[in-house]
Amino acid sequence: MTDPTKRKHGDASDGALHLGSPLARVDGDRKVRGEAAYALDAAPAGLAHGVLVRGTIGAGTVLSVDAASARQSPGVLMVFTPFDTPVLGAPDSFLDGTPGEGPFHVFPASILHWGQAVAAVIAETRQQAETAAALLRIDYAPGDVVPSILSKDAGPGVPVGAVDIDRGDAEAALAGSVFRVEATYETPREYHVPIEPHGAVAWWEGDRLTVREPSQWIDAMARTYAGWFGIPFENVRLISHFVGGGFGSKVTAMTHGAVAALAARELGRPVKVAVTRAQNFTAHGGRAATRQTLRLGADADGRLKAIVQDGESETSVFVPFVEQLNAATSVMYDVPNLRSRQRLVHVNTVTPAHMRAPGKHPSAFGLESAIDELAHLAGIDPVELRLRNEAGFNPQTGQPWSSRRLREALVEGARRFGWKDRPAAPRSMRDADGAFLGWGVAAGLFPALDHFGEAGLRVDADGSIEVLSAGIDMGTGTYTILAQAAADALGVLPGDVTVRLGDSELPSGPLAGNSLLAGVMTGLVHKAAAAMRETIIGLALTEQGSPFRGSELNTLDITRGRIHPTLDEGRAVPIADLLKAIGRDRIERIEDNFPAGTSAQERHRIMTTVAGLRPPDGGVSSVASWCAHFVEVKVDEDFGTVRVRRVVSGFDCGRLYNPHLAASQFRGGIVMGIGQALLEGGRVDPRDGRIVNDNLGDYLIPTNADIPDIEVFSVGEPDFRAAPMGGKPVGEIGIVGVAPAICNAVFHATGQRIRRLPLDIAALLSTN
């Protein structure tokens, strides 16, 4: 973070103790030393290994699987095919906990996309399983394939309806506008490619199942396993101590986990199924490909009068997944008239999934590119145009914002970047070597969601303090900020607090998605730690054996783990000594944020399905994080190469619980955004829908050499309408708006407007 010590709000510089201070991540040393055990590091005694086998047609039917040779291959324990795999039970719906869609066929004979899993082989070693898998002879009856949204036969798609917006009369307002722009923007399939691929290690003890698996939502995954295997939810223990990146891809249980648990049950021994890098492109979906046509109308001063949006997003032929294209369009600017339509184009792909800033990224790519086009057309500076269209309240709902400091991010970002020196005309800046330079800007948002949860706090007789939650840390810093939150409320140091996460035996945790976990869990841990503090003080004042009993004090204080009269730190007693003195082995508190009177059944439903996600504003205010990116690019027109030279980005995410870790999230999002802009995209074979670049050699993400100096700064102020501890979403906002900022900078450099991502060499060569 830039100048963290000089900030006056949004961090600990105003006198808060630990939450808000730039503490280094508490799990960092273990990770650097290789001591942090990830799920697939688990190697319980007797472990067998399974591999998934992918189908090699884009659509059709598996007619037969000849597994005779595979079964005879050395070390082979089991082979699962569409014709001999036990059918699993039907979990309740992930959407709302209603009865699910029927039994789970692990390997259906019907093939709906290329790479769909069709079989699994379990053997003593991974190599034996792979060797045997190659011996399977699979006969197919191929069907007609619609490979992608770009295919001629993909059709116009079906209306979504639920996300349509009609605000005012957009067509009439557009017709009456002084300035009008119309353009079509496209984004490709993108993939999460977490460095830790998916996988699971499963074993049974009687009818109790334990699964070690990277997870963004322990309890929701455990619910699915319980449903599959017909056992009580409590009988599933899901463990996910560390997650090597998720980006939205590790929220639900999948085929690999089903196979591991099923094989473990059949074999009576632990089974590991590791998903290969290539399988990570077909075992679960990435971000849906999108296409949207935007028409913007503005008056002579550049004030937006109308937006008309027509968009399509891709989904599978079996699930209507919506990548919401108006997520940013509808709320970024003060637009009185807006019409938005979206269709789903069903093609033969694995169902797309949420990926870092779902909807917000493609939506902002279209809108923030079109705003730049409007600024150029109207001859208004693109920062100024955005300021003129600032929305004082949520234009879609009419609610006031809980906080919106986008103006501050734009103004301060422009100042830091040196934006005032930008010549308006494209092709007017060159580097010393003659290559063009360009400056671009774009803004972004991330609307907040909230969730429920519990937090446990435990103090043991030896004085050790533990925070307990089934919530997880996917590398973002949960371990660290919860230690900070507990330390403040309890009166101890963060180093005195051990945070235990990622185990379904711990108090129920929220989804680690929608950038909401930090806000929910810091609040809950603060609440539990504060309750613990009151409990300890109460015991100290009243329990037999306490040195403070009978001291006629009204209350006590706890400072750095020592209990003392509020005005006298000299008479301090360590918490451990108090517990010994009063004969207590352990004190536990669990706090939650469930509405009063929530039944156990309802708690289960809202903690294991998306029914528990809610807007955090109670109808009073609208909550979102905001950002503005300023980017300099260098374009070598000879070669069509674009390199990002400088990024300055300002963020309003309310109070930052740890500015150091928040800055990492901001930078990580920006790095991912640079990849989106310039490199990333699934390449779909036009014949069978195969993703041909299903590996990190061909699916390019940025290297260090692609990433310039990135300056990030916070303009946020504590927003207690957003979350109990005053923060707003951090994890995803960084990616939103990066791609349009880069494309806008490329336009400024070259005069070429790129409307289809990724902006690769071929894209720029074909336009100049």
Added chain:
Amino acid sequence: MRPFEFTRAESAADAMRLAGDGATIIAGGTNLLDLMKLEVMAPQALVDINRLDLGDIDEAEGGGLRIGALVRNSDLAADRRVRDAYPMLAEALLAGASGQLRNKATTGGNLLQRTRCYYYYDTAMPCNKREPGSGCQAIGGITRLHALFGASEHCIATHPSDMAVALRALDARVEIQSQDGVTRMLPLGDFYRLPGDTPHIETVLVPGDLITAVLLPAPAGARQTYRKVRDRASYAFALVSVAGVLDVEDGRIVRPALAFGGVGHMPWRNPEVEALLEGEAPSVDLFAEAAARLVAEAEPQGGNAFKIPLLRRTLQAVLRELTEA
């Protein structure tokens, strides 16, 4: 990965005997091990030649260098003699792979890298290179990486090496020992084969042959450069690369040698383009003519059509750079 036998060769004779019996030679293993993990290659036996005495760079008679087949890419790039007399070779080496890979990768192994064609890497796909006679799935598919020159109806793959492109422009020769004791010296143009109807046979090597060295003649020209165009700034294969060497005498281009990467089954060279430049005064028009001549025979596959303007521009940029001042 499939099980395999592993033997460390203690002598060249050992290595050649085992290789003659069907073992696959492994040196740095930076490409072979990946291919084995993906089961694109599944050799029954490996013979490790890392203990052979092929790791030196020696000065050759009459100028030039003899580079042992086991010289690591990073050592070759750092060698003072290479940096002084063959800077283009050092540039090409450093433009390839990553530091870690260059520390492992060898001179001989680099020459024998397999193509990065998507369809070669996917064992579920037909590929004449991986499974002779099964067909070419790349044709009609995603062809962004594929060849403009010398392809056939059986294979449109490209050779991925940067080093080999520089070596071809430098007129390097490959020293090959065979089991019967004969040593051959082949220029790269004769060492590599075009795909024709046998794309699985990429070089003239036969089982039991061992690359022992690469011989660089005395440098042909002082002006050298290697220009690589790739999607990202590091750690990516060339979409197009140009290795160029020439001199300018009395205001005229002499002894131009140009090789092109990312566009053919082997590092590509076009004598007509060099003849067109020989003895001419450098000019924008001349460079444009040379570039047009080069791409005149290009046969794009659809997805790689962008490489035609890219190659043209890259050649012109290289010629500008080499003839300035």
